[in-house]
Amino acid sequence: MARHNRGEDGPEIPHLGLLKMLQVLSFLLVFVAGIILGLLASTHVNSLFNSQRDLFFTSNIAVTTTSPCNCKSCDDESKVDCLSMKTFLHPHNLTHGMSDRELFWRASLVPKKEEYPFVRVPKVAFMFLTRGPLPLLPLWERFFKGHGKYFSIYVHTDPGYVLNVSSGSPFYGRQIPSKHVEWGSVLLLDAERRLLANALLEFSNERFILLSESCIPVYNFKTVYNYLVHSGHGFVEAYDDPSRYGRGRYNRRMLPYIWVRQWRKGSQWFEMQRALAAYVVSDTKYHKLFKKYCTPACYPDEHFLPTFINMFHGSMNSNRTVTWVDWSLGGPHPATYSAVNITEGLIQSIRMNQTLCSYNSGVTPICHLFARKFDASALQPLLNLTSRVMEF
Numbered sequence: 001m002a003r004h005n006r007g008e009d010g011p012e013i014p015h016l017g018l019l020k021m022l023q024v025l026s027f028l029l030v031f032v033a034g035i036i037l038g039l040l041a042s043t044h045v046n047s048l049f050n051s052q053r054d055l056f057f058t059s060n061i062a063v064t065t066t067s068p069c070n071c072k073s074c075d076d077e078s079k080v081d082c083l084s085m086k087t088f089l090h091p092h093n094l095t096h097g098m099s100d101r102e103l104f105w106r107a108s109l110v111p112k113k114e115e116y117p118f119v120r121v122p123k124v125a126f127m128f129l130t131r132g133p134l135p136l137l138p139l140w141e142r143f144f145k146g147h148g149k150y151f152s153i154y155v156h157t158d159p160g161y162v163l164n165v166s167s168g169s170p171f172y173g174r175q176i177p178s179k180h181v182e183w184g185s186v187l188l189l190d191a192e193r194r195l196l197a198n199a200l201l202e203f204s205n206e207r208f209i210l211l212s213e214s215c216i217p218v219y220n221f222k223t224v225y226n227y228l229v230h231s232g233h234g235f236v237e238a239y240d241d242p243s244r245y246g247r248g249r250y251n252r253r254m255l256p257y258i259w260v261r262q263w264r265k266g267s268q269w270f271e272m273q274r275a276l277a278a279y280v281v282s283d284t285k286y287h288k289l290f291k292k293y294c295t296p297a298c299y300p301d302e303h304f305l306p307t308f309i310n311m312f313h314g315s316m317n318s319n320r321t322v323t324w325v326d327w328s329l330g331g332p333h334p335a336t337y338s339a340v341n342i343t344e345g346l347i348q349s350i351r352m353n354q355t356l357c358s359y360n361s362g363v364t365p366i367c368h369l370f371a372r373k374f375d376a377s378a379l380q381p382l383l384n385l386t387s388r389v390m391e392f
Contacts, residue, residue, distance in 0.1 A: 087355055092289065121204060122205075122229050126152070127155075127156070128156070130213040132211075133213070135379065141219075150221070157175060162175070188300065189300040196277050207231075217370055221365070223391075236266060239264060240263070262311050280309075
């Protein structure tokens with residue numbers, strides 16, 4: 001029995017020591033492995049944090065230390081703060097990456113406070129809708145000369161077209177982000193609203209006039225400015241046309257939102273005040289109706305604004321246009337005037353056409369401030385008449 005006990009207990013002593021040593025070594029190995037894994041993990045986290053930190057702070061720097069290059073620093077000497085009041089109220093650069101949905105939302109923001117935190121000089125926004133070049137550009141440059149405090153210019157062209165003007169021209173850098181336009185489709189209406197929305201981003205703009213490349217001014221800048229800024233109404237032509245070219249274009253599927261008795265027609269070439277412009281770009285519901293149901297031979301540019309304003313904002317509108325057009329030849333397009341047609345008598349007949357038009361609470365003999373359509377050949381004869389007839 002005693003032998004049996006020694007045989008079991010005696011040999012166990014050295015094995016026990018070896019086992020404990022192995023346990024210690026195992027513990028040390030696990031401990032060292034844990035430290036190594038911890039260091040590796042720490043390095044990875046630090047690297048990730050640093051990259052995110054760089055990304056975060058780089059983004060913030062790009063937003064808050066900017067230049068006229070649309071909130072991106074062009075050079076160290078031209079940095080401006082994109083979040084400053086000045087930059088917010090008076091965007092210097094028209095380039096932006098907003099979608100139409102984002103643009104219309106931002107443009108529809110209307111301050112609740114009546115007073116402005118700056119000295120506000122009302123401006124007139126001249127919005128040019130064109131496929132490409134402006135052949136009458138020298139005439140407009142002469143018209144604008146010396147009045148830079150009182151106007152803003154916005155140009156919507158075909159995408160990719162670059163307006164070739166000198167850096168001293170008031171048209172320099174005034175193209176807005178544009179999209180493809182199809183005349184007679186809702187895309188034309190979209191371009192008009194895109195111009196309005198971009199112009200609304202400038203808080204000093206109080207009046208908004210839509211023009212084409214074939215439009216001309218028939219009065220000097222001071223007359224045009226005072227006429228528009230002191231008007232209590234917009235100038236959007238709207239009338240009830242019972243013919244097939246008016247009510248005949250109405251689609252009954254617009255019911256119950258638009259009734260035929262509310263349907264109106266008018267000239268595409270409008271002018272309106274800031275409050276009315278904000279209502280136009282804020283609308284989604286009626287734009288969708290026109291997009292869906294006003295298709296050729298229904299033309300949204302002739303019916304959307306007249307109908308929408310007549311339905312909801314009629315008291316803000318004069319129901320007439322300030323852009324003269326000659327429809328005397330009949331047909332789907334107005335007459336175009338070239339060099340041989342330009343005379344002093346023609347311009348005078350547009351300026352004073354022997355009629356009186358409503359203006360605020362009274363009437364005025366000045367009904368039209370602009371005229372169309374004039375082709376490129378008319379430029380020089382028109383320039384010859386500016387000082388003597390149009391007084392600029």
